[in-house]
Amino acid sequence: MRTVSEPDQPEQPPNERPTADSGSQRRTRAETAENRRPRQSAPVDNDSLGPAQRVAPTWTEPLAAELSKPFGGGLGRHAQIGRQWFWTPLRVILLLAVLLLASGWLLKAPCTQTYETGQGHQSVDWRQHRQYTALCYTDLIPRYEKGDLASDDAFPYKTSWVENRGTPQQQVRYMEYPVLTGLFQWVNAKFTDGWTSLAQYGLLPTSASSVVYFDISAFWLACAWLVTVWALTRLCRFRIWDAALAAISPLVFVHAFTNFDALATALATTGLLAWARRRVGLAGVLLGLGAATKLYPLLLLGPVLVLSLRAGRIREGLRCLIAALGSWLVVNLPIMVLFPRGWWEFFRLNNTRPADPDSLYNALMHYTGWAGFDGPLSHGEVPAVLNAVSFALLLTGCALIAWLGLSAPVRPRLAQLCFLVVAVFLLTNKVWSPQYSLWLVPLAVLAVPRWRLLISWMLVDAAVWAPRMYYFLGTSNKGLPEGWFLGAVLVRDAMVVVICALIVGEILRPGKDKVRRTLTADPHGGFLDGTRDRFVLPAPSLPDRLRIGRASSPVPSRPPRTS
Known part of the structure; x- marks a missing residue:
């Protein structure tokens, strides 16, 4: 023992x-x-x-x-x-978050400028590639203009539209997002219809419908990020000012309104807060709902189960897992049964996507001239080998993290393993859309609250947006070549690897962990904090500089449980 x-x-x-x-x-x-x-x-x-x-x-x-x-x-x-x-710390931090979110909205504002078309209607002015040159691109506006949101009788997963009509790439499409995110978009589209109806009578200011939709969606996404920051202040109880790193994050400034990922971060972070407060069922429900917006909150259940097994509290871990699966099914099952083709679109699209421009695989192909695991692919062809390799690398990374969690000299903190799992997913996945980096921000604040390191990483990650936009602009339009963009991607990936290495080092030498210097071994551990280990795997032989004494770990805030 x-x-x-x-x-x-x-x-x-x-x-x-x-x-x-x-x-x-x-x-x-x-x-x-x-x-x-x-x-x-x-x-x-x-x-x-x-x-x-x-x-x-x-x-x-x-x-x-x-x-x-x-x-x-x-x-x-x-x-x-x-x-x-x-002016409590909570209110100051929330004020900082509001100011940053307002600045993030201003960053996207050039893409909400409109002009009158020949028919007298207003349309978003993305002429001359403004969305790239002004660095204001957002998925929200083109998403509204798809056929499953703008029409009055549209319903996501039921309504379809034809993409690339009249070309060899013609294809029937459906809503491509998980169910809660798709329903969120649909509800905002209905709000947009109501707004524009009132605007016709002069009761509200008018603009293009897609701009109204963007502003309504941006408001709710800002609220979601404020919930994320609030939950962080509760999780960072002894180190509450660490939550300011999320409130002023450059990644939030750039990507809060690029896509809908703030919804998932809010649900994932509140799920961790519920777990920290020993509300196991609520934690599972929130993580399950988060997985119904973006799949990444589902990854957080892995560390929960691993640490529950080590602490001999596997029953709580399984309760959390069952609650997560239950809430996910409650949201997905009706759409799955009523509109199976539309529900499957998210999985079909992710299965057929090739290596994303931001992925390590694409960088490897660019710099080496390699044709990829599957060679040249036709439109819509499944990159089967790439999918298998990416999945195998993810499983290997998760297995190593689980082994680390079960064999480390002192039980790791939950946030440390959560960051490692999500980082491994992003590094090994064939798609790393730029807004996915928001997933890491709350976990990084909890796992490794080293201000200079995290600010440096977030600045580098946010800066990738500029070469990405000018790469999409194209060299024929005075944009940047692909090599400049991929160079920035590799620097970002290297920064994430450095953070992962630091976390692993602090797991092996917990005396270096700043969070453990407070009065609790794991302030986010919930039932796990203060318990003795029950199941531990043998650790490998380590170099002397990595060895630690058993007594070098700070103690939990409560006496260890004996039953």
């Missing part, structure tokens, strides 16, 4: 760090200093944490310390923490 040591003390400012004093002496001095403080009548916020339990980023993060200098510097040694009645 593995043993654990006494908990590390909370983070302190550099000039306040103890040297060789014992933990009891530090606590005695802290209690004495607290007793000497004059009583304050200012109201406290509703956060139950005391000052000693909070981690101040200006004490622990060099980047935060530098950014705070124009505003008076970092937190002082005599500062009163938790006494602000209105």
